[in-house]
Amino acid sequence: MVSVTLDQVTKRFDSVIAVDRVSLEVEEGEFFFLLGPSGCGKTTLLRMIAGFYRPEGGHVRFGDRDVTDLPPNVRNTGMVFQNYALWPHMTVRKNVEYGLAMRNVERSEMDRRVDRALGMVQMGAYADRSPNQLSGGQQQRVALARALVIEPDVVLMDEPLSNLDARLRLEMREQILALHKEIGTTMIYVTHDQKEALAMSNRMAVMDSGRVVQVGTPRDLYQRPASRFVADFIGEINLIPGKLLDAGSGYSVETGLGTLRAEECPAGLAKGDGVLCAIRPEGLAFLEGEGTPGDNTVTGKVHSVIYLGEVEQYLIELVDGTMAKMVEHDPVTQRAQPGDDVRLRFSPTRVVLLPSRGEGDAEAL
Amino acid sequence: MLKRYDLSVGMMLFLGSLLVFFGLFLFYPLWYAFLNAFWIDGRLSFEFFEFMLTNPVYVESILNSFRLAMVTTIVTTIVALPLAFLLVRYDFRGKGLVNGLLLVPMVLPPFVGAIGMRQMFARFGSVNLLLIQAGLIDEPIDFFGGGGFLGVVVLEVLHLYPIMYLNVAAALSNIDPSMDEAARNLGSRGFKLFRTVTFPLMLPGYFAGAIIVFIWAFTDLGTPLIFNFRRVVAVEIFNSISDLNENPVAYALVVLVVLLTVFFFFLSKSVIGGRRYEMISRGHVSGASRQASTGMTFLIWGVMILLTSVALLPHLSIVLTSFTDRWFMSVFPESYTLSHYGMVFDHPLSSTSIQISLFLSVLSTALDVVLGISIAYLLTRTNVPFKGVLDGVAMLPLALPGIVLAFGYLASYSGTFLDARHFPLPLLVIAYGVRRLPYMIRSAYAGFQQTSVALEEASLNLGATRLRTMFRVTFPLILANLVAGGILCFSFAMLEVSDSLVLAMKDEYFPITRAIYALMGRIADGAYIASAMGVFGMFLLMASLFLAGRFLGRRMGELFRV
Numbered sequence: 001m002v003s004v005t006l007d008q009v010t011k012r013f014d015s016v017i018a019v020d021r022v023s024l025e026v027e028e029g030e031f032f033f034l035l036g037p038s039g040c041g042k043t044t045l046l047r048m049i050a051g052f053y054r055p056e057g058g059h060v061r062f063g064d065r066d067v068t069d070l071p072p073n074v075r076n077t078g079m080v081f082q083n084y085a086l087w088p089h090m091t092v093r094k095n096v097e098y099g100l101a102m103r104n105v106e107r108s109e110m111d112r113r114v115d116r117a118l119g120m121v122q123m124g125a126y127a128d129r130s131p132n133q134l135s136g137g138q139q140q141r142v143a144l145a146r147a148l149v150i151e152p153d154v155v156l157m158d159e160p161l162s163n164l165d166a167r168l169r170l171e172m173r174e175q176i177l178a179l180h181k182e183i184g185t186t187m188i189y190v191t192h193d194q195k196e197a198l199a200m201s202n203r204m205a206v207m208d209s210g211r212v213v214q215v216g217t218p219r220d221l222y223q224r225p226a227s228r229f230v231a232d233f234i235g236e237i238n239l240i241p242g243k244l245l246d247a248g249s250g251y252s253v254e255t256g257l258g259t260l261r262a263e264e265c266p267a268g269l270a271k272g273d274g275v276l277c278a279i280r281p282e283g284l285a286f287l288e289g290e291g292t293p294g295d296n297t298v299t300g301k302v303h304s305v306i307y308l309g310e311v312e313q314y315l316i317e318l319v320d321g322t323m324a325k326m327v328e329h330d331p332v333t334q335r336a337q338p339g340d341d342v343r344l345r346f347s348p349t350r351v352v353l354l355p356s357r358g359e360g361d362a363e364a365l
Numbered sequence: 366m367l368k369r370y371d372l373s374v375g376m377m378l379f380l381g382s383l384l385v386f387f388g389l390f391l392f393y394p395l396w397y398a399f400l401n402a403f404w405i406d407g408r409l410s411f412e413f414f415e416f417m418l419t420n421p422v423y424v425e426s427i428l429n430s431f432r433l434a435m436v437t438t439i440v441t442t443i444v445a446l447p448l449a450f451l452l453v454r455y456d457f458r459g460k461g462l463v464n465g466l467l468l469v470p471m472v473l474p475p476f477v478g479a480i481g482m483r484q485m486f487a488r489f490g491s492v493n494l495l496l497i498q499a500g501l502i503d504e505p506i507d508f509f510g511g512g513g514f515l516g517v518v519v520l521e522v523l524h525l526y527p528i529m530y531l532n533v534a535a536a537l538s539n540i541d542p543s544m545d546e547a548a549r550n551l552g553s554r555g556f557k558l559f560r561t562v563t564f565p566l567m568l569p570g571y572f573a574g575a576i577i578v579f580i581w582a583f584t585d586l587g588t589p590l591i592f593n594f595r596r597v598v599a600v601e602i603f604n605s606i607s608d609l610n611e612n613p614v615a616y617a618l619v620v621l622v623v624l625l626t627v628f629f630f631f632l633s634k635s636v637i638g639g640r641r642y643e644m645i646s647r648g649h650v651s652g653a654s655r656q657a658s659t660g661m662t663f664l665i666w667g668v669m670i671l672l673t674s675v676a677l678l679p680h681l682s683i684v685l686t687s688f689t690d691r692w693f694m695s696v697f698p699e700s701y702t703l704s705h706y707g708m709v710f711d712h713p714l715s716s717t718s719i720q721i722s723l724f725l726s727v728l729s730t731a732l733d734v735v736l737g738i739s740i741a742y743l744l745t746r747t748n749v750p751f752k753g754v755l756d757g758v759a760m761l762p763l764a765l766p767g768i769v770l771a772f773g774y775l776a777s778y779s780g781t782f783l784d785a786r787h788f789p790l791p792l793l794v795i796a797y798g799v800r801r802l803p804y805m806i807r808s809a810y811a812g813f814q815q816t817s818v819a820l821e822e823a824s825l826n827l828g829a830t831r832l833r834t835m836f837r838v839t840f841p842l843i844l845a846n847l848v849a850g851g852i853l854c855f856s857f858a859m860l861e862v863s864d865s866l867v868l869a870m871k872d873e874y875f876p877i878t879r880a881i882y883a884l885m886g887r888i889a890d891g892a893y894i895a896s897a898m899g900v901f902g903m904f905l906l907m908a909s910l911f912l913a914g915r916f917l918g919r920r921m922g923e924l925f926r927v
Contacts, residue, residue, distance in 0.1 A: 072826050073825045073827075073828050073830055073831075078826070085820050085822065087824075089842055098824065099827030099828055150827060
């Protein structure tokens with residue numbers, strides 16, 4: 001088990017910069033996620049950690065050891081490939097014991113460890129099958145066992161669940177989490193699925209166009225996105241443009257809907273700056289009856305309603321014409337019909353201020 | 366930032382030795398022929414070219430070769446085009462088997478078939494006698510009128526129509542069915558549909574096939590030789606090798622063939638390149654083939670059986686000849702014997718030739734396997750400079766007529782320690798190897814491409830070195846391709862014609878085909894022993910192709926497309 005440090009790592013393919021000066025610190029035993037849309041460079045970054053690419057600039061370190069120029073076969077990482085990459089000419093057992101054979105592990109020891117690894121992923125009964133006879137989920141488990149059996153310093157996973165159907169994916173999430181808990185190895189996991197990252201990671205890095213734009217715990221990133229890109233990419237969010245006014249009790253923003261209040265403000269924003277008030281759909285609530293029309297209250301008209309069982313989604317056209325999403329949890333009855341006039345309250349603790357300048361979120365860090 | 370190439374010292378050494386190898390055994394012989402054709406007495410001269418184009422014998426030979434190639438191309442088109450339509454557009458019982466049957470005539474050497482054909486259609490051969498006995502004719506028909514022209518054409522067609530078929534069928538099945546559907550929707554059908562939409566779309570594929578057939582027929586040496594149809598370019602080149610110093614026109618003939626080949630390939634490049642139709646929206650239509658009705662199935666099978674039996678006729682007649690004890694003025698042999706097969710192994714000429722061929726083929730196959738795997742690996746798995754050039758050079762022998770390379774070897778290495786006149790075996794190994802290298806590269810290349818790189822990366826990730834990964838993961842995965850490629854190289858080497866005829870000059874170094882040709886010239890039992898050897902060769906070829914087919918499955922046909 002080691003920590004993984006990336007220091008100003010850069011990778012180009014011809015003229016395209018796939019990874020641009022990325023620095024990251026993955027702690028020992030951490031379950032770390034690289035999250036981002038396709039083409040953002042997350043897989044390239046992972047492959048540099050595995051040693052399949054050599055960075056044009058920067059360093060990769062495992063603990064104190066600089067591994068930047070080491071070939072993949074001496075790095076002792078266990079990788080799970082997106083398409084599993086199980087060798088079709090070997091049985092499940094042969095696949096799993098391969099890494100041990102490369103390490104000249106003794107036969108009896110090898111058998112013991114292979115059996116244990118297969119047991120850990122509940123594939124013990126399939127040891128003599130050929131990978132072609134296994135279902136996608138089973139192949140996935142074998143691929144996991146093959147990566148784990150060598151007791152790697154770091155486990156690397158490249159979108160391991162993307163080829164599974166939705167139900168199986170949820171099941172495998174649980175399994176992988178349980179495995180991480182059991183063996184405690186440092187794991188780095190690449191995905192474009194924000195739900196997967198939120199549900200499984202200790203910490204994650206969000207990437208965009210080859211750069212890391214924000215690093216943090218799932219809670220950090222969801223509740224305190226630092227840029228419009230992160231806010232948009234993780235979960236749903238309403239963005240209302242405005243201008244930062246003086247700091248009174250909390251921070252006030254002048255918007256087309258009136259003055260909105262937030263409790264916190266990121267450093268670097270000054271009075272008069274353009275900002276975006278970002279608020280998650282669950283930060284909005286209906287204001288019943290006449291009530292006191294206080295701060296952070298806006299009016300609008302219900303545009304459409306979608307009932308999803310555990311939540312009900314409302315799309316509301318606000319007075320200035322912007323569309324706002326909100327959700328009601330545990331909707332026993334429908335609160336409003338399309339066409340109804342409603343009043344909404346923006347909870348000040350849930351309003352996050354984002355710099356609105358430029359679209360260049362890469363600069364936001 | 367500079368592009369990073371995988372250039373270690375070892376890699377550079379390897380690339381360098383490839384360069385030397387191809388330089389010595391591909392470009393130097395060609396260069397030598399060009400030099401001797403145009404550089405006469407220390408100055409540039411078109412003297413030989415002029416002589417070649419004015420001397421009536423050479424002019425006749427060139428014209429004959431053109432006629433032969435033209436007629437062969439036209440007839441193969443007439444045979445292959447409808448065949449491709451039937452087999453691509455219809456699904457029927459036994460389609461796989463039919464596709465297999467199609468390949469059979471291609472792999473049986475026409476050189477061997479020609480021997481049987483000559484027996485059967487000779488002036489007093491079986492067919493004429495049968496017709497006379499049946500009272501249909503009084504005088505025997507001269508089937509090979511024009512000094513053997515017809516016979517050569519028939520054999521070339523029977524040998525080459527599968528190549529045409531493979532190219533045309535590939536082109537046809539690549540056409541998006543919705544292209545035809547759109548035309549039908551707008552009111553076109555039948556031949557009009559074919560002429561206005563289908564054929565123009567498949568033209569590049571057709572052109573590729575036609576050029577192979579044309580060049581092949583133009584430069585084939587074995588078949589005209591057996592039919593004694595001597596006024597063709599290949600035979601003129603062959604005849605001239607014994608007195609190259611007195612008769613250097615052969616250089617000009619070789620240059621002519623090379624120029625013609627180059628011209629045709631450039632022509633095809635421009636035709637294909639200019640008309641590369643991107644077929645969009647493929648895949649969601651469930652193919653253009655439809656289930657054949659019972660009648661149609663019978664029709665297709667009828668055509669196939671007829672065609673295949675005609676194509677196999679020459680070879681069947683060889684089998685018959687090989688068992689013949691006496692056969693004179695009768696439809697079938699008067700009595701049969703197995704003794705010729707015994708002779709194959711007793712007769713010094715034939716028994717040494719089998720040993721020589723085995724020896725040469727094993728060595729040349731080994732050369733192909735090593736070179737083929739490494740080149741395919743370089744092309745698919747590494748990032749070395751000039752990959753495109755390497756690819757082009759290594760595939761060049763596929764386009765280059767055998768007679769050209771054989772002649773070039775003989776001429777350019779005469780007087781050196783590789784002189785074929787004294788000891789032809791090294792040059793024969795290299796000639797066989799270079800000629801068949803493209804098949805090995807293709808097989809290995811296909812294997813590498815079909816194997817996901819992730820499978821190799823997984824191995825590296827688990828601690829295996831590159832070399833170990835290659836032996837533990839890559840080779841086992843592409844073993845089928847490697848074996849198939851090796852088998853093809855071996856069996857083609859065993860029955861190689863032009864290199865063997867040109868390079869082997871002494872009895873004791875004759876390979877099988879050269880021995881067959883020598884035996885054919887003997888009056889007494891030569892033809893019978895030659896036939897027995899031919900049968901032996903055919904079985905060897907069929908067995909190896911069957912084996913290769915088992916390994917490669919339906920991808921077999923891809924090896925023969927250009």
